Amino acid sequence: MDLASFKELSAKVNSSLILQTTLGVAVLSHLYRSWRNRIDVPTYGGILSFSRLLSTVRLAMEGGDIWRTSYAKYPMILVPSPERWAVVVRGKYIDELSRAPDDVLSFTEATHDSLRLRYSLGTTTAEEHEYHIHVVRQNLTKRLPALFPEVYDEVIHAFGEDLQFDGAEWKEVEFLSWIIPVVAKASNRVFVGLPLCRDKEWLSLVIDGAVSCIKTAAIINLFPEFMHPIVGPLISKVQSRKRKAAELARYLIDDRLKLAPEDRPDDYISWLLSAAPPEEQNAEDITQRIISTNFAAIHTSSLNMTHTIYWLLSRPEYLDPLREEIESVTSQMGWTKAAISSMPKLESFMKESMRLSPLAPHTMNRKVVKPFTFSNGVSLPVGATVGIHLYATQVDEDYYPEPLQFKGFRFVEEENGDHKEAENVASLKSRNSMYAISRSYLGFSYGRHACPGRFFASMELKTMFAYLIANYDMKWPDSVSNGTNPDSRAEPMNLRGLLF
Numbered sequence: 001m002d003l004a005s006f007k008e009l010s011a012k013v014n015s016s017l018i019l020q021t022t023l024g025v026a027v028l029s030h031l032y033r034s035w036r037n038r039i040d041v042p043t044y045g046g047i048l049s050f051s052r053l054l055s056t057v058r059l060a061m062e063g064g065d066i067w068r069t070s071y072a073k074y075p076m077i078l079v080p081s082p083e084r085w086a087v088v089v090r091g092k093y094i095d096e097l098s099r100a101p102d103d104v105l106s107f108t109e110a111t112h113d114s115l116r117l118r119y120s121l122g123t124t125t126a127e128e129h130e131y132h133i134h135v136v137r138q139n140l141t142k143r144l145p146a147l148f149p150e151v152y153d154e155v156i157h158a159f160g161e162d163l164q165f166d167g168a169e170w171k172e173v174e175f176l177s178w179i180i181p182v183v184a185k186a187s188n189r190v191f192v193g194l195p196l197c198r199d200k201e202w203l204s205l206v207i208d209g210a211v212s213c214i215k216t217a218a219i220i221n222l223f224p225e226f227m228h229p230i231v232g233p234l235i236s237k238v239q240s241r242k243r244k245a246a247e248l249a250r251y252l253i254d255d256r257l258k259l260a261p262e263d264r265p266d267d268y269i270s271w272l273l274s275a276a277p278p279e280e281q282n283a284e285d286i287t288q289r290i291i292s293t294n295f296a297a298i299h300t301s302s303l304n305m306t307h308t309i310y311w312l313l314s315r316p317e318y319l320d321p322l323r324e325e326i327e328s329v330t331s332q333m334g335w336t337k338a339a340i341s342s343m344p345k346l347e348s349f350m351k352e353s354m355r356l357s358p359l360a361p362h363t364m365n366r367k368v369v370k371p372f373t374f375s376n377g378v379s380l381p382v383g384a385t386v387g388i389h390l391y392a393t394q395v396d397e398d399y400y401p402e403p404l405q406f407k408g409f410r411f412v413e414e415e416n417g418d419h420k421e422a423e424n425v426a427s428l429k430s431r432n433s434m435y436a437i438s439r440s441y442l443g444f445s446y447g448r449h450a451c452p453g454r455f456f457a458s459m460e461l462k463t464m465f466a467y468l469i470a471n472y473d474m475k476w477p478d479s480v481s482n483g484t485n486p487d488s489r490a491e492p493m494n495l496r497g498l499l500f
Contacts, residue, residue: 039087040378041076055080064391067361071392076378079362083114083221086385088362091393093374094439097364097386098447105366107449110385113367116220119232120213121295122242122288131275132289137452139271140190144459147190148337154189154197155464158182163472172477175309179464180207180302186460187297191268191290192249202248206294209241213295242284245291250283257281293453300359301457307357308350308465311406313476318408319469322346326470340462344432348411350458350465351434354443355394356406362387363445390442399440434458 044066045055059066059080070077076089089097097105108130117123140147162178163171184207188197196202216236223231256264256273264270272286280286312318325345333339365387372386373379380386395403400410411432431438435454437446444451451457468474 039078039380039384041078041087042074043078043085044070045080052080052085053082056082064361064395067389067392068395071389071396075376076374082218084385086362086365086387087378087380088387088389089374090389091396091439094364094388094446096374097366097388100366100372104368104370104372105386106369107364107366109367109369110365113385114217114221114365115213116217116228116232119220119228119236120216120238121292122238123292129277129280131277132272132293133452135268135271135275136293136456140268140453141455143266144455145337148340148459148463150189150193151186151460152335152463152467154186155182155467157198158185159467159471170475176302176306179305180298182464183302183305183460184294184298186464187294187301190456191293192252193267196249196252199248201244205241205245205248206291207298209245209291210295210299212237212241242288242291246284246287249287249290253283253286296451297453297457301461303359304350304354304357304457305461305464308353308461309468309474311353311357311408312349312469313474315406315408318349321409322349323469326466330466330470335463335467337459340459340466341433343462343466344412345409346462346466346469347434348432349408350461351432351441351443352406352408352410354434355400355441356404358390358394358443361389361391363390363442364388364447364449388442388446393440393442396440434462 044059045051070079070088071090075092076087078085079088080086102108111117112123115121159182162182163173181203184203185197188202188206191197192202216232216238219235220228220231252269253273256270261270261274264273269286269290272289273281276286276289312322322345325343329339329342333342365385368380368382368384368386371379371382393399397403435444435458437444437450437454439446444454
């Protein structure tokens, strides 16, 4: 072998050694970090626990049973999701999570990690002004009675536009895909008003944008953290969506900016402008806050509405008493916010649906930004994620008798119990409302980060549900009802279309 060949071979060997050494160091570094940051709680997955992805697939296939089993067996357990492992704890630790300062357990950081909001929605954790949340919590909630006629009018318009019948024929509807634009129109009647709330381009942006956000986050989370700044910009369409949204809404915002604050309309856009810092009082930033509000509102409400309708069609014995209550109340009070709030059977039915069909298995997710130790001595390292059991908490027999049974009037029965004094009844009605949060009912989360728009969402959902029951007959298509064992009392997740 001549000297040149030897040098070439030596260079190849050295390159190979450098590569192997680098990979080895990376693997050892990962193993060391995993050992150093280990959390002393049981881990879900068994022999698959070495792989977060495989464990996530197995968890999804096992469904609700595994969550109930884990809840009963372990006070805390490490469970997988596509983007991370998370410690999920029983409700007895809910106050410890809720009371932890945001600079110790961060809701914002956990949300950004899960949804990768920089690339999916165009926001960053560096944003100091979450003023749209304050506007929803304060301005929007206080004005719900005045806003109800707008929402009701849009619901009537959307239902009438989409449910057009030819004679006495039944019409088959894929309910979820149908109700999403209805919710979008009703919500945006408040957020942006007429005519933009019915604009097809705007509706496409706010509906498809939310789906795109979830898809973008899911893809990014398949890659390691250090690759996110590379992958994110390559697949994200958020900037083009933001530009298009600002283009469509600009005239509404610019018109208000020309007016003195006291002369502006008393509406959502004006509230945002009043709350925004000077540098964000422009069409681009205000539109971004409207898009963020839509992201939180549309699909969650649509899924809850779908579950509620499916439970009703699976339990048709509830239809007549619900219809009687709606007709009785509206004949006396009309279609008003007060009337919608005076239908305890309807409220109970929807709350029971949310109790048994929550939108996630756990809630109150927080990222550890400073070391945190529970009262039982379990310590969580910086970077870990922690949350509370949602589904398993809401089917805990310590909280609910016969917890796995759907009892549509479960919460009405509580009110009609032994509590006779007016103040006790009023207190029970408040606790049994859809939007009430408690340690045993976490549909809107719990604590200071509970859903700020739950009062608006519950008003909107109750309005749609009541109007559907009062004005339409509904049933399963024969293809569904014929294939369903009447004794199985089918649950909503197993069913699809329905007939109006």
